[in-house]
Amino acid sequence: MLLKDEMARSGRHLFRWRSYLPLVPLLGVVYGLAHFSYLGDREDLDVIWELLCLAVATCGLALRVLTVGFAPAHTSGRNTLKQNADVLNTTGAYSIVRHPLYLGNFFIWLGIALFPHDPWVVLVAVLTFWVCYERIMIAEEEFLQFRFGAAFSEWAERIPAFLPAFSNWMPPALPFSWRSTLARENSTWFATIATFFALELAGDFFAGQAPHVDLGWLLLFLAGLLAYIVLRWMKKHHRLDVDGR
DSSP: OOHHHHHHHHHHHHHHTGGGTTHHHHHHHHHHHTTOOOGGGOHHHHHHHHHHHHHHHHHHHHHHHHHHTTOOTTSSOOOOSSOOOSSOOOSGGGGTOSOHHHHHHHHHHHHHHHTTOOHHHHHHHHHHHHHHHHHHHHHHHHHHHHHHTHHHHHHHHHSOSSSOOGGGOOOOSSOOOHHHHHHHHHHHHHHHHHHHHHHHHHHHHHTTOOSOOOHHHHHHHHHHHHHHHHHHHHHHTTTTOOTTO
16 A cells, blocks of 8 residues: 555544544643643743743634634534535635644644643654644545545645645635634633643642642633533524524
């Protein structure tokens, strides 16, 4: 079997389990926390670092929001059983990079991996992302090539796979839909907030501090949890449905 076919086959397998892939670098982050100490041995300085890590992850979340909010139905989805695309997205975020959702995932991973301020943890996270998502992207593009033929080839020739070319920007074909975004990205937002909250608690523990919860992180977590519960209920009762999305 040719290497590209082998990578596509493994990518199809990883595609079905991509929701669980963040657990792999998260193990590295946990390992990094086992040797955790405050940056410069100052808790106030470490708080600034934590906020910078959250800002990096928020950039990834924002990119996902801007991608999903303009996407039509049956594209840019969270489907796991099989590839699915009724149309080829070529405007908005897809006019500057072929895989904007995975680029968003990268920034989320990076923000979390930076938390223990351990360069080895960051290296493992980046390499894991590269090995796994490169194969997933190859598998997706194989599907899109089969599904859309020459239209995909022409678009892929102009648009880079992972490093954005902002000069190619084209306005989205559809208006932004908050309902669609809330329905499709709610779990990603909450998982990111919950992860940072757990890392904050673990960091204080491994730094030898008495158990305590910073008010800011607690309020962020509780707000995220409340939003997650409400939006799950709204989605279940079709309060977030949008025609054509």
